[in-house]
Amino acid sequence: MKASRIILTGASEGIGRALALELAARGTHLSLAARDRSRLETLAQECRALGAEAHVVPTDVTNPQDCERLVDETVAVFGGIDVFIHNAGITMWSRFDALGDLSILSRLMDVNYLAPARLTALALPHLKQSKGLLVAVASLAGLTGVPERSGYAASKHAMIGFFDSLRIELSGTGVDVSVIAPDFVVSEIHKRAIGADGKPLGTSPMMQSKIMTARDCAARIVRAIDRRERLVLMSTRGKLGRWLKLLAPSVIDRIAEKAIRQRH
Numbered sequence: 001m002k003a004s005r006i007i008l009t010g011a012s013e014g015i016g017r018a019l020a021l022e023l024a025a026r027g028t029h030l031s032l033a034a035r036d037r038s039r040l041e042t043l044a045q046e047c048r049a050l051g052a053e054a055h056v057v058p059t060d061v062t063n064p065q066d067c068e069r070l071v072d073e074t075v076a077v078f079g080g081i082d083v084f085i086h087n088a089g090i091t092m093w094s095r096f097d098a099l100g101d102l103s104i105l106s107r108l109m110d111v112n113y114l115a116p117a118r119l120t121a122l123a124l125p126h127l128k129q130s131k132g133l134l135v136a137v138a139s140l141a142g143l144t145g146v147p148e149r150s151g152y153a154a155s156k157h158a159m160i161g162f163f164d165s166l167r168i169e170l171s172g173t174g175v176d177v178s179v180i181a182p183d184f185v186v187s188e189i190h191k192r193a194i195g196a197d198g199k200p201l202g203t204s205p206m207m208q209s210k211i212m213t214a215r216d217c218a219a220r221i222v223r224a225i226d227r228r229e230r231l232v233l234m235s236t237r238g239k240l241g242r243w244l245k246l247l248a249p250s251v252i253d254r255i256a257e258k259a260i261r262q263r264h
């Protein structure tokens with residue numbers, strides 16, 4: 001992993017920030033992307049202090065010009081790309097029948113699925129050259145339905161469908177694909193979740209003490225990168241859920257419903 005050239009989207013907060021610090025301690029070359037420049041600059045300094053080379057590229061992943069600049073600048077500064085971590089993401093928190101404005105669904109699709117697809121198209125020639133790795137930070141909601149998250153679950157199902165298909169197409173090129181499906185993780189995403197009125201909730205409805213820390217999640221992702229793992233599930237219910245969905249799908253529905261009702 002040392003000196004690997006890594007693009008990380010969604011680096012300014014939550015899992016992405018923790019991941020940047022975890023990767024920095026391994027002497028990697030990091031291209032840090034998100035919209036908030038000042039948060040990225042502060043993070044870059046912390047990464048350099050840990051031994052990494054860090055380059056900041058303020059990026060809105062839904063903006064095609066920003067995406068081109070992210071890939072071009074990374075290649076210009078580091079000479080190529082070994083790992084592309086698609087981590088930037090947004091979520092929602094509302095029943096579908098309470099949504100005032102269905103454009104929320106497009107926003108979720110743009111950030112969580114179309115942006116990683118666009119960025120992958122731009123980075124793929126470089127990843128083929130380095131026999132590199134694509135990492136898709138998806139969610140358990142990309143593998144099963146979750147109430148109050150219909151648009152988020154749809155976007156993460158799309159993301160996983162895209163990367164699982166691409167893995168087959170890339171067979172023989174040396175490029176691998178890792179799909180990461182975390183359960184709930186402490187981060188900013190819960191208070192930033194888009195509510196029924198189209199605005200962020202503002203406060204997290206989760207009991208943060210009961211869920212995985214961003215640091216633990218980041219450490220697990222780094223292990224997956226080292227091993228070029230195909231799919232990473234981080235919770236017992238996530239692992240059991242794969243089998244239960246086939247054997248007793250209504251049990252999985254009840255577990256998902258309870259998880260949201262309890263709000264941890």
Ligand SMILES: NC(=O)c1ccc[n+]([C@@H]2O[C@H](COP(=O)([O-])OP(=O)(O)OC[C@H]3O[C@@H](n4cnc5c(N)ncnc54)[C@H](OP(=O)(O)O)[C@@H]3O)[C@@H](O)[C@H]2O)c1
Nearest residue numbers: 010012013014015034035036060061089184185187188189
């Ligand atoms: N936390 C969880 O419970 C959980 C569970 C499963 C999966 N995940 C997934 O993990 C990933 C990271 O989420 P998180 O929990 O760490 O969330 P977070 O704390 O809200 O961080 C999200 C990151 O994405 C960036 N971002 C959002 N919109 C962007 C855009 N249009 N362009 C560029 N960057 C953008 C944000 O930076 P700026 O605002 O500065 O742009 C921020 O750095 C997401 O894909 C999420 O779906 C999270």
